[in-house]
Amino acid sequence: EAQVTQNPRYLITVTGKKLTVTCSQNMNHEYMSWYRQDPGLGLRQIYYSMNVEVTDKGDVPEGYKVSRKEKRNFPLILESPSPNQTSLYFCASSRFLASNYEQYFGPGTRLTVT
């Protein structure tokens, strides 16, 4: 089954404790992206990757890091989480960056930073 998986689905952590949210897709997609969803703000892009070893900042990259060492995986790293990073996070992937290619979304990771 074609899918995007994220782990963990739920995470409660404390300020400053490094964490990683994993994202994996099995569709051989080149393009992958991380979003955060906050009430009233919709989804905002954090980082994206056009292909292996190619990543770039989205609209809200501060406090986040990513890496793309393999095509299927695109982990999101929070080196020193803060309460304002409490949010619902989605990973997405698609073929290329062409406008007519649908983005497939993971189930989401709900992060709480206390």
Next chain:
Amino acid sequence: AQSVTQLDSQVPVFEEAPVELRCNYSSSVSVYLFWYVQYPNQGLQLLLKYLSGSTLVESINGFEAEFNKSQTSFHLRKPSVHISDTAEYFCAARYNQGGKLIFGQGTELSVKP
């Protein structure tokens, strides 16, 4: 800067009534438009998309949206809603230069019996 605006944050409606969820996008020579649906505790799923051609696009579960270039709108409609349509709906646009999806703020559709 490109933007997408969903005019209603919440839309309560009774079952079997018609509904319209409004979406406006910032004008551009070339734009591709999408509606995504997010059911409770799930990720986003593509509902329908406008890429080119016919301005009226339909989904398999009875929703439709019309691309209106003069009004820069892409409103989502359904003539008769079901309880199972209760979800959050996101309008999104992709412009030529970057390809990233720009999302609206989301509209919570609540269908009551």
